[in-house]
Amino acid sequence: MRLAMIEIFGLLFLGLFVTLVVFIIRALRTYVKSHSRPPEDRQEAAAAPSKTLAQALKDHRTRCKLTQEYVAEAVGVSRQAVSKWETGESEPTMSNLTLLAKVYGVSLAQLLEDVT
Secondary structure: OHHHHHHHHHHHHHHHHHHHHHHHHHHHHHHHHHHHOOOHHHHHHHHOOOEOHHHHHHHHHHHOOOOHHHHHHHHOOOHHHHHHHHHOOOOOOHHHHHHHHHHHOOOHHHHHOOEO
16 A cells, blocks of 8 residues: 555656656747847847947047047057057057047947947
8 A cells, every 4th residue: 555655656756757847848949949030139239230449439539529639649649540540450459448438438348339
């Protein structure tokens, strides 16, 4: 009698375990399928044109109504260096990017947020 009860509980436990595994597998399959295609928002964001670092630097400078010469003096580089950064001929160092962010009154993350 006792052995039969243990056997019945064992079968019930096994049935519950198998059911749980099936539900988990179904949930994972649904999750993977839903994330295999980008949602509409991601497609629209991917379609939006991204800025280059050069364009972002120029946009911030013009937004602040600053000249290349003023920015160059504030950062401690030549005006030609600022011009090269804004045309994409060269890129500023991290320390210069940090100084540029301070000159433009934004954080480094905001300075680089739209840059690809």
